[in-house]
Amino acid sequence: MVPAKIFILTGAGVSAESGLSTFRDKGGLWAEYRVEDVASLAGYERDPARVLEFYNLRRNSHRDVRPNPAHVALGQLQRAWAGRGGEVTICTQNIDHLHEAGGAENVIHMHGEIGKVRCHDCGDVTAADGELSLALGCGACGRIGGLRPHVVWFGETPLEMDTIYEKLAAADLFVSIGTSGAVYPAAGFVAAARSGDIETMEINLEPSENAFLFDAARYGKASEIVPAWAAELIGQM
Numbered sequence: 001m002v003p004a005k006i007f008i009l010t011g012a013g014v015s016a017e018s019g020l021s022t023f024r025d026k027g028g029l030w031a032e033y034r035v036e037d038v039a040s041l042a043g044y045e046r047d048p049a050r051v052l053e054f055y056n057l058r059r060n061s062h063r064d065v066r067p068n069p070a071h072v073a074l075g076q077l078q079r080a081w082a083g084r085g086g087e088v089t090i091c092t093q094n095i096d097h098l099h100e101a102g103g104a105e106n107v108i109h110m111h112g113e114i115g116k117v118r119c120h121d122c123g124d125v126t127a128a129d130g131e132l133s134l135a136l137g138c139g140a141c142g143r144i145g146g147l148r149p150h151v152v153w154f155g156e157t158p159l160e161m162d163t164i165y166e167k168l169a170a171a172d173l174f175v176s177i178g179t180s181g182a183v184y185p186a187a188g189f190v191a192a193a194r195s196g197d198i199e200t201m202e203i204n205l206e207p208s209e210n211a212f213l214f215d216a217a218r219y220g221k222a223s224e225i226v227p228a229w230a231a232e233l234i235g236q237m
């Protein structure tokens with residue numbers, strides 16, 4: 001049966017072929033940096049300049065990247081499904097904007113977005129293009145030095161969790177793409193889907209830590225597997 005509502009979770013693997021580093025693969029970001037130094041509230045409170053520098057480097061690496069065929073195929077699938085009254089929800093752990101650049105809409109960025117800053121004091125979130133620095137002031141409350149990247153750090157609650165669980169519970173098919181399944185709560189979505197009798201599928205370069213929980217799996221490069229899978233689904237419409 002063709003699923004009417006599809007919930008797609010993506011991770012760093014979907015953007016790897018666009019040139020963005022993953023986290024836990026060989027040579028990934030967490031081999032070079034300590035999470036507790038650059039991606040935790042304690043690390044920020046200890047050395048905010050160092051954390052801002054880490055995210056400035058990441059902002060630079062994100063600047064010229066382009067969507068790959070996996071992002072484009074997911075945008076096409078979303079439009080095709082909307083056109084027949086169905087729904088494709090794209091929920092990403094990625095802070096890049098490659099799903100949107102590939103044509104997807106209403107993407108849920110559960111770990112935040114690299115192109116935005118948040119005031120550590122008043123919580124105001126704004127788009128920001130330039131370098132982050134302790135000299136910047138918040139446009140809403142005026143405090144200088146409190147603008148942090150709008151990304152979720154370890155120990156913080158991911159964003160939009162109510163919407164995520166609502167969309168996941170309403171889905172007929174859950175598909176996990178390019179994620180190692182190492183970080184919760186995203187790593188728990190497959191178990192939540194199973195307990196709701198939702199079909200599950202994993203697309204990844206290799207079996208993830210949760211591979212045994214999925215009903216189906218396709219392994220290989222996202223840029224090849226995702227377009228082929230999306231074309232198959234669209235063909236069944």
Ligand code: OAD
Binds near residue numbers: 012153183203208221
């Ligand atoms: P990981 O680096 O943990 O996992 C990336 C997965 O993508 C691995 O299982 C790879 O095998 C797979 N992969 C790599 N290249 C691929 C390709 N071309 N096609 C398909 N799959 C490929 O990244 P995430 O699972 O996204 O959180 O990590 C989750 C979270 O951990 C991130 O959002 C980040 C990180 O710490 C925060 O910073 C809060």
